[in-house]
Amino acid sequence: MFPEANKGYSYDDCKATADWLLAQTDIQPRVGIVCGSGLGGLAEMLKDQVAFNYKDIPNFPQSTVHGHAGRLVFGTLKGRACVCMQGRFHLYEGYAVQRITLPIRIFKLLGVETVILTNAAGGLNEDFKVGDIMVIKDHINLPGFAGNNPLVGPNDERFGVRFPCMSDAYDRELQQLGMDVGQELGYGDFLKEGVYCALGGPSFETIAECRMLHKLGADAVGMSTVHEVVVARHCGMRVFALSLITNQVVMDYDSEEKANHEEVLQAGKQRGLQMEHLVSTMVTRIEHNNSYI
Numbered sequence: 273m274f275p276e277a278n279k280g281y282s283y284d285d286c287k288a289t290a291d292w293l294l295a296q297t298d299i300q301p302r303v304g305i306v307c308g309s310g311l312g313g314l315a316e317m318l319k320d321q322v323a324f325n326y327k328d329i330p331n332f333p334q335s336t337v338h339g340h341a342g343r344l345v346f347g348t349l350k351g352r353a354c355v356c357m358q359g360r361f362h363l364y365e366g367y368a369v370q371r372i373t374l375p376i377r378i379f380k381l382l383g384v385e386t387v388i389l390t391n392a393a394g395g396l397n398e399d400f401k402v403g404d405i406m407v408i409k410d411h412i413n414l415p416g417f418a419g420n421n422p423l424v425g426p427n428d429e430r431f432g433v434r435f436p437c438m439s440d441a442y443d444r445e446l447q448q449l450g451m452d453v454g455q456e457l458g459y460g461d462f463l464k465e466g467v468y469c470a471l472g473g474p475s476f477e478t479i480a481e482c483r484m485l486h487k488l489g490a491d492a493v494g495m496s497t498v499h500e501v502v503v504a505r506h507c508g509m510r511v512f513a514l515s516l517i518t519n520q521v522v523m524d525y526d527s528e529e530k531a532n533h534e535e536v537l538q539a540g541k542q543r544g545l546q547m548e549h550l551v552s553t554m555v556t557r558i559e560h561n562n563s564y565i
């Protein structure tokens with residue numbers, strides 16, 4: 273009935289990978305981090321690192337995009353046990369959506385309770401500038417509208433229910449914590465909140481598409497994150513996510529601007545340290561048992 277869905281990514285496959293990883297490290301992560309394009313520097317902040325190249329991990333896909341190193345790094349961030357994906361997978365790399373999100377289920381089986389995701393995104397909100405950091409409060413899953421949802425296929429109740437709720441996808445307390453920490457760090461001038469819309473990519477959006485997404489209520493557009501969030505919420509992990517606004521999308525036919533991946537990576541270099549500082553400070557404030565300090 274669902275010929276491809278879940279093929280090779282069953283509960284037992286995920287468990288085998290998680291057990292393989294746990295057998296090689298003493299670190300039992302409670303926080304899992306996924307780094308967006310050009311934002312993988314965060315993984316370098318981890319102390320007592322045990323790192324695996326994706327090519328060496330059973331069942332793992334390979335990173336194919338510049339700016340995604342392709343390493344899974346275990347370590348501690350200011351004393352807190354974490355696991356960090358230095359590079360994620362995208363639909364446009366040709367992977368099935370279930371495969372893109374496999375690491376999120378592995379996070380769950382490693383014992384992760386909170387997932388923090390970052391991404392690079394184009395700004396649709398006219399009040400946003402390049403270099404703004406947006407705390408994601410909600411998303412629009414456009415590939416999901418067309419049936420490309422990672423939960424398509426047989427549902428394994430060991431992960432979660434058949435019809436998970438998504439109206440609370442982004443943990444409200446973590447959003448508030450993110451805004452508070454950002455203010456404390458002096459980021460108030462470039463800290464925003466908003467709705468992220470994911471498309472399949474890899475082509476950047478046309479002017480008409482950007483205008484449409486803006487009218488639909490999206491503040492930023494990208495090519496990732498929402499699939500990971502759906503899977504993380506399905507299996508009961510809390511989610512916090514940040515977009516770095518790396519470019520302002522083109523909404524005007526007179527504009528000479530052209531979106532490109534180099535400017536995305538360049539913006540990551542310019543704001544990367546502050547993103548890392550925000551995430552690492554958040555990690556120190558998140559307690560293990562679904563509470564905060």
Ligand SMILES: O=P(O)(O)O[C@@H]1C[C@H](O)[C@@H](CO)O1
Nearest residue numbers: 308309391392495496533536
């Ligand atoms: O992994 P993220 O969502 O940060 O990557 C964004 C979207 C595309 O992969 C790429 C476009 O420059 O950056």
Ligand code: HPA
Nearest residue numbers: 392393394493494495536
């Ligand atoms: O403008 C964009 N569109 C889609 N994805 C992106 N990732 C960075 N910038 C963009």
